[in-house]
Amino acid sequence: MNKSKNIRWEREGEVGILYLGNPPENYITDPEFVSLSQLNKWLSEEVKGLIITGTGRHFSAGADLKTLLKQAEAEPGLFQKMIDGNRLLTFIDHLEFPVVASISGVCFGGGLEIALAADIRICDERSLLAFPEVNHDLIPGLGGLKRLEKTCGHKTAMEILLSGDIFNAKRASELNLVDYVVPAKECFEFSRNYIKGLIAGRSSKVIKRMMRSFRNSDRLDQDKAMEEDVKMFCELAMDYSLRKKSF
């Protein structure tokens, strides 16, 4: 178990678990909510999957506005801090193994931005999700706008952002904001089993290529992404052929 910036890290076999700290609401006081170098160190220990979750009842109620605004005045300034936060979420988004956000309770603003950097969002039937930024004349500042659009489509994303409405789990699932809704109190257990099911028996090499293929569908045109798939398949097939001969 490790601590840094109110973050707790645990590892269960090949799965890393990142707990957002600061209960009960798990407010995020620093956009770079875990130091990137620290996270990198933790992930280098043969991790093949990551769960991000909250400590206690809630995922995270988002940024602590008071602290945030204070940072706007102090050095090195909010702008630099937001850039660091953005870099962190992009890093998580680009990890070459599956990342699951396990969401119970509230998941607002910055918390939802973190959840959107994961590949899969699992919440329980009592979860509440929202981007309330608009109510404070703000916008999501950690890439949440773009990730929301990618996840829910342009129209839904605009409605969520411009309304600032709070969505229950059922509605969030209909809007594709979350992928799985599970009974209350079973969220973490489900998430853990889910991610273990994805990676069990798979080598890092295969996981990495499949993740790359999934990311390619978001960033390349389809033809190019398919050609990359052919290449990666050939790499794996060469390994397969070698393995077979060595038996």
Next chain:
Amino acid sequence: METYKTLKWNIYNGIGHLVLNQPPANAMTKLFFVEFNQLTSRLPAMKELRGMIIYGQGRHFSSGADINELSDSISENSKMNNKGVITYCPANMHHNLESMRIIGSMAIPVVAAISGVCLGSAFELALFCHFRISTGNAVLGLPESTYGLMPGLGGIQQLRKITAKATAMDLVFKGSTFCGKNAFDFGVVDRIVKKDHLLDSAVRLAEIASKDFRYYNKKEYLHQLDRNT
């Protein structure tokens, strides 16, 4: 008309019937892909074609590529640099992908009629079709990852177009097989049909969709099929 050994190709009443024909499981061997590539390269020029259905001879759609044969041929013909990154893929792999794309980009409706097993590259082929109808107990899946491989013929990208990322990740990572009924539940198969009516329904769907075919009208064609049965 040229004759093929591993597939059958006939046009009845403007509807092309592509039959994967290597019983019992209609495996997609090297020869199959050669013949498949020959056929697909001719398809776009066939003006009399209004629609097309793809199915397997006998009980099964197809068990997919023979992994041993395929991986050996790839490792003989590929070049890899010392970092383990591939610098040259065999040309036939690109041809196979090209054939899949031709199927996917046909201006006429293409229907996969699935029964028995439909695994690996066979399922990828079905994913390139505009419609997939299946028997409830057909066995589908992308088992590549369980062999330390991944779907390599565009199946992942097609799956992303058809279904949610979470479903696609589930299918690709776990590599488990699932029945036609489950495939329908998570939106990978469009309709479940009794085995006796499978080919009938496929032809009827191709007929319905052939009139001024637009992929974005897919749901409407399926509703028309429902009304006609």
